[in-house]
Amino acid sequence: xxxxxxxxxxxxxxxxxxxxxxxxxxxxxxxxxxxxxxxxxxxxxxxxxxxxxxxxxxxxxxxxxxxxxxxxxxxxxxxxxxxxxxxxxxxxxxxxxxxxxxxxxxxxxxxxxxxxxxxxxxxxxxxxxxxxxxxxxxxxxxxxxxxxxxxxxxxxxxxxxxxxxxxxxxxxxxxxxxxxxxxxxxxxxxxxxxxxxxxxxxxxxxxxxxxxxxxxxxxxxxxxxxxxxxxxxxxxxxxxxxxxxxxxxxxxxxxxxx
Amino acid sequence: xxxxxxxxxxxxxxxxxxxxxxxxxxxxxxxxxxxxxxxxxxxxxxxxxxxxxxxxxxxxxxxxxxxxxxxxxxxxxxxxxxxxxxxxxxxxxxxxxxxxxxxxxxxxxxxxxxxxxxxxxxxxxxxxxxxxxxxxxxxxxxxxxxxxxxxxxxxxxxxxxxxxxxxxxxxxxxxxxxxxxxxxxxxxxxxxxxxxxxxxxxxxxxxxxxxxxxxxxxxxxxxxxxxxxxxxxxxxxxxxxxxxxxxxxxxxxxxxxxxxxxxxxxxxxxxxxxxxxxxxxxxxxxxxxxxxxxxxxxxxxxxxxxxxxxxxxxxxxxxxxxxxxxxxxxxxxxxxxxxxxxxxxxxxxxxxxxxxxxxxxxxxxxxxxxxxxxxxxxxxxxxxxxxxxxxxxxxxxxxxxxxxxxxxxxxxxxxxxxxx
Numbered sequence: 001x002x003x004x005x006x007x008x009x010x011x012x013x014x015x016x017x018x019x020x021x022x023x024x025x026x027x028x029x030x031x032x033x034x035x036x037x038x039x040x041x042x043x044x045x046x047x048x049x050x051x052x053x054x055x056x057x058x059x060x061x062x063x064x065x066x067x068x069x070x071x072x073x074x075x076x077x078x079x080x081x082x083x084x085x086x087x088x089x090x091x092x093x094x095x096x097x098x099x100x101x102x103x104x105x106x107x108x109x110x111x112x113x114x115x116x117x118x119x120x121x122x123x124x125x126x127x128x129x130x131x132x133x134x135x136x137x138x139x140x141x142x143x144x145x146x147x148x149x150x151x152x153x154x155x156x157x158x159x160x161x162x163x164x165x166x167x168x169x170x171x172x173x174x175x176x177x178x179x180x181x182x183x184x185x186x187x188x189x190x191x192x193x194x195x196x197x198x199x200x201x202x203x204x205x206x207x208x209x210x211x212x213x214x215x216x217x218x219x220x221x222x223x224x225x226x227x228x229x230x231x232x233x234x235x236x237x238x239x240x241x242x243x244x245x246x247x248x249x250x251x252x253x254x255x256x257x258x
Numbered sequence: 259x260x261x262x263x264x265x266x267x268x269x270x271x272x273x274x275x276x277x278x279x280x281x282x283x284x285x286x287x288x289x290x291x292x293x294x295x296x297x298x299x300x301x302x303x304x305x306x307x308x309x310x311x312x313x314x315x316x317x318x319x320x321x322x323x324x325x326x327x328x329x330x331x332x333x334x335x336x337x338x339x340x341x342x343x344x345x346x347x348x349x350x351x352x353x354x355x356x357x358x359x360x361x362x363x364x365x366x367x368x369x370x371x372x373x374x375x376x377x378x379x380x381x382x383x384x385x386x387x388x389x390x391x392x393x394x395x396x397x398x399x400x401x402x403x404x405x406x407x408x409x410x411x412x413x414x415x416x417x418x419x420x421x422x423x424x425x426x427x428x429x430x431x432x433x434x435x436x437x438x439x440x441x442x443x444x445x446x447x448x449x450x451x452x453x454x455x456x457x458x459x460x461x462x463x464x465x466x467x468x469x470x471x472x473x474x475x476x477x478x479x480x481x482x483x484x485x486x487x488x489x490x491x492x493x494x495x496x497x498x499x500x501x502x503x504x505x506x507x508x509x510x511x512x513x514x515x516x517x518x519x520x521x522x523x524x525x526x527x528x529x530x531x532x533x534x535x536x537x538x539x540x541x542x543x544x545x546x547x548x549x550x551x552x553x554x555x556x557x558x559x560x561x562x563x564x565x566x567x568x569x570x571x572x573x574x575x576x577x578x579x580x581x582x583x584x585x586x587x588x589x590x591x592x593x594x595x596x597x598x599x600x601x602x603x604x605x606x607x608x609x610x611x612x613x614x615x616x617x618x619x620x621x622x623x624x625x626x627x628x629x630x631x632x633x634x635x636x637x638x639x640x641x642x643x644x645x646x647x648x649x650x651x652x653x654x655x656x657x658x659x660x661x662x663x664x665x666x667x668x669x670x671x672x673x674x675x676x677x678x
């Protein structure tokens with residue numbers, strides 16, 4: 001049988017619809033590809049799979065019967081990693097789970113089981129770091145605004161955390177790499193798209209957009225951060241391991257000119 | 259609030275609070291009700307790390323660094339010539355709320371020098387917490403310092419608003435305390451700790467009957483000991499810690515390598531090295547007793563009073579107890595798996611799950627993530643490779659050290675660097 005390549009719309013439901021298709025037609029030599037990621041395979045027979053909520057639900061429910069909740073969470077987390085070819089690791093894992101009569105979802109001697117667990121762990125670490133490193137700035141419109149640029153698509157994973165924490169303030173967290181955000185308006189939470197003015201600098205606190213006192217609080221925080229350091233114990237290696245440099249540009253305590 | 263003045267106070271009072279090592283913001287469930295601010299789910303979050311690599315999770319400040327005491331090891335001591343400042347209650351509340359809203363912190367850690375009297379000081383600490391909870395509807399984390407000598411009534415109130423209370427015993431022995439903190443009375447530390455312990459016990463029993471019983475210090479108590487200031491050995495330190503864990507139900511004991519801050523004959527001189535490696539070994543030992551099922555006596559005892567600096571305490575224990583090894587990874591119980599050097603609790607869990615499906619070999623174990631360099635001498639699995647060859651302890655230790663590059667090598671190396 002010729003190698004087949006399934007194209008889907010990048011959503012988790014879309015991916016699960018592909019999985020359904022693989023089972024339905026008993027495909028063996030197959031890859032699953034996000035339509036937004038270009039990785040043309042020369043000799044593959046490609047097919048576009050439409051996202052079907054019912055089919056994806058059936059796969060998801062079946063999975064939950066054959067595996068623990070933790071496993072299904074891990075699969076979703078790993079999916080959000082957007083790593084090249086992660087879909088195929090997950091397909092392997094799901095097939096392995098459905099193929100066995102017993103519960104095998106924690107068989108860490110299987111490459112796809114271990115790999116999924118490792119990728120999910122990376123995503124989970126990024127999720128946790130976003131919960132830690134988001135820095136809200138108060139806008140002139142009285143909205144607490146933060147922009148992020150995570151390696152993995154963790155915005156859907158952090159929504160609940162921020163909603164329960166900041167119930168009495170309006171806030172936006174915007175992923176500028178993927179160009180979408182979360183907006184909480186004191187009542188509900190929505191995914192939004194925003195257009196930013198040309199002169200908007202994501203790493204600066206311009207008084208055109210942000211409140212008067214915003215700069216003061218950043219300065220207080222930055223000075224607090226410096227004062228709490230014990231210079232006799234300086235250990236930059238450890239510091240950078242905990243706060244990787246890619247996050248620095250949006251951390252107020254790391255701004256040199258504040 | 260006057261920005262310039264607040265900025266100056268914050269610098270002084272954060273600088274003075276930085277030697278308190280507790281940074282935990284976990285272990286308290288306080289859900290956001292009535293659309294208030296903040297939510298504690300039980301998981302702590304480190305929002306940043308200082309350049310010395312320590313976690314920043316709470317706004318950690320002193321209410322004031324005026325102090326009537328003169329403890330030799332403390333920057334805030336009466337006789338030290340430093341700038342003094344004091345926050346107003348409202349200033350601390352405003353800083354906490356505004357930092358929290360920007361997601362800088364999980365909450366507040368409030369300690370204080372002692373001005374006038376213990377009760378006068380404690381009253382103000384409680385006032386901050388009370389204001390945050392009742393006026394600002396704040397559900398973030400609050401850690402208050404118990405001021406030694408504070409009254410039972412104030413300690414009871416403190417626990418109603420704070421998530422964690424702590425009193426630092428600082429010096430692990432009575433004699434050391436007498437020498438370095440002549441104004442302090444050992445029993446003054448114990449009394450508030452005892453009060454909080456009893457309140458927590460009472461809360462737990464009342465909670466079973468009346469569900470709406472107000473929370474009392476849900477994240478429990480902690481304390482800290484300074485390491486390397488007063489000559490105690492690791493046996494004394496870990497036995498003291500064990501005593502507090504057992505008798506006062508402490509959640510955490512922190513160990514703080516002494517940073518020389520004063521010209522005082524009783525203390526290591528300024529410029530002497532902070533004992534960071536020793537501090538690290540103490541934390542590892544603490545971990546072994548809290549999570550790995552070790553007894554303190556197994557790690558340190560009368561025959562082995564000082565922790566090894568060149569190897570970790572679990573490896574040290576294993577080398578002193580070779581008769582317990584090798585452990586068969588495919589058969590051993592959880593307790594013994596956890597005792598294999600180079601195998602952490604996460605690997606133990608994975609091993610237990612994975613071996614249900616097949617017998618594990620070296621390849622599986624390496625992928626699971628055990629530290630092969632250490633583990634290879636202490637276990638057998640479904641491979642013949644690397645079979646243990648009955649090596650004596652010294653030989654195993656030498657092999658392991660030869661094949662490891664510890665970040666501490668520099669500190670341990672007996673070699674002189676003449677021309678560096």
